[in-house]
Amino acid sequence: MATYAIGDIQGCFDELQNLLEVISFNKNDTLWICGDLVNRGPKSLETLRFIKHLGSQAVSVLGNHDLHLLAIHNGAIKKKKxxxxxxxxxAPDRNELMHWLQQQPLLHSDTSLNFTMVHAGIPPRWSISKAQQLANEVESILKSPQATMFFEHMYGNSPKVWSNQLGGWDRLRLITNYFTRMRFCTSQNELEFASKGGLETQPNGFLPWYKHDNRKTAKQPIVFGHWAALQGKTGTANTYALDTGCIWGEKLTAFRLDDLAYFETPSLQKNTF
Structure with a gap:
């Protein structure tokens, strides 16, 4: 019985199956998926069906590409080329799959394993309990009749810094951006969206979210995806970057939470960074 966290799959279903063979995944094991199940890769449908079929054996958090798909499904935006x-x-089971996807959380924390999973990260000034509380606000909207309105207001880069006084769609948008889009930020939780590469693209006054000395979650082990340019390396205790660029021709990675062991399988994609 083991728990494995897997980085961004993004429709790379064949690599997912290969990785499950590498780890000898069986009915007693559990998968944690760090978001971005879909898009860019060739088999998003197969990926969704498979993970949904796993039922309680799989736990997935929502990534920005998953939310993008839900926004299209809900008629809030049109798909991109x-x-x-x-x-x-x-797909004939589109509605069933989208209903399942829309029920997934933004943050998953397991006290027995002492691990927390998010797609992009947790801003420095939030504790795990604060992050869970704010994730719940967005999750409640996603499960409500207001979901379509949320998707209509979800896109945007402002506001960029948290305040407890924020309300309405601005509040929900910023919470969502922290969990699904964040890379660099200040110690005061101010976001920066222009820099999407590795640490060499770090803008003045900003650090990777996990590098801040005053980060309230520094002692909490966190697995996350989203940032393929890190190539799985954070250089920071208790933070485990699992998006290793499968969609970009690199590899798909699994991380066993029980003993911190890594497993990987090469990408079958022709894309490059």
Missing amino acids: SDTLDAVLN
């Missing part, structure tokens, strides 16, 4: 989501959007 670069999206590879047609098979999902034309």
